[in-house]
Amino acid sequence: MNSSILNSTLQKSKENKEIISIWQYNGDKGSIVGYVTEISEEYIGFRHFNRFGKQDGIMFIKLANIKTIDFNDDYTRVMECLIQYADIIDKPSNFSINLNKSDYWQYNAVLQFYKAKDQMASFEINGGEFFTGFVKEVSEEDFVLNCVAKNGEDLGTSLYRIEDITEIRFDDIDDRRRLLLYKWRKASL
Known part of the structure; x- marks a missing residue:
């Protein structure tokens, strides 16, 4: 793997479980949010979280399909909060x-x-x-x-x-x- 900013961002997400938001070419659902679990020359494993901060499986994404990555923005911080406090959402008042x-x-x-x-x-x-x-x-x-x-x-x-x-x-x-x-x-x- 080369030393592009994309690759270093993915590596940082993997090492620190840093939350990122990935947009894919031809992605009709918007971005997916989570962190990288593994990296190969062509694919990444990605721990995905739903909009309520709950784990929603691992996806394998082709590196060539990654259009853009958001990180350290408001939405990834929102998701970090939801992941940390996901159990609170389940409890009715x-x-x-x-x-x-x-x-x-x-x-x-x-x-x-x-x-x-x-x-x-x-x-x-x-x-x-x-x-x-x-x-x-x-x-x-x-x-x-x-x-x-x-x-x-x-x-x-x-x-x-x-x-x-x-x-x-x-x-x-x-x-x-x-x-x-x-x-x-x-x-x-």
């Missing part, structure tokens, strides 16, 4: 809501999320897009959501009308992943 068969189920639910302070939820607005975050303020007509992106980034606050809520989700694996990354970014893990 003890939080529950009680709607009391009310005609005002949206308001009652939002109010309970507001009182919980640290409970993240995803709100579907008008049967369309979901917005995820923490309820910061609530009135009988509307509420303010501190929105959180899928990799835990704080997106700031937005106001929504209570009557526009068509579905509420909380404590699913995506929200637990998002919450873990939010806390990591806020350095409260």
Whole structure:
């Protein structure tokens, strides 16, 4: 094997189990994230992790198929966090809501999320897009959501009308992943 930057990057990943993100030519799934387990003249063995930080097998990748490698970027750091804390994502919270068969189920639910302070939820607005975050303020007509992106980034606050809520989700694996990354970014893990 020659001394290209590609080869030294792969070797460093193998020696230190350093997380890298590999993009392949004709790769339709995006990048794959993990670390190199073995290297030959034509192939690498690659320990792959899924988006929840769980081991997802070993892949053998032809070196000629590697288009680019990302390392020391935000996404590889996100994946390092998820790998380190993958077991936390599996544990559901003890939080529950009680709607009391009310005609005002949206308001009652939002109010309970507001009182919980640290409970993240995803709100579907008008049967369309979901917005995820923490309820910061609530009135009988509307509420303010501190929105959180899928990799835990704080997106700031937005106001929504209570009557526009068509579905509420909380404590699913995506929200637990998002919450873990939010806390990591806020350095409260």
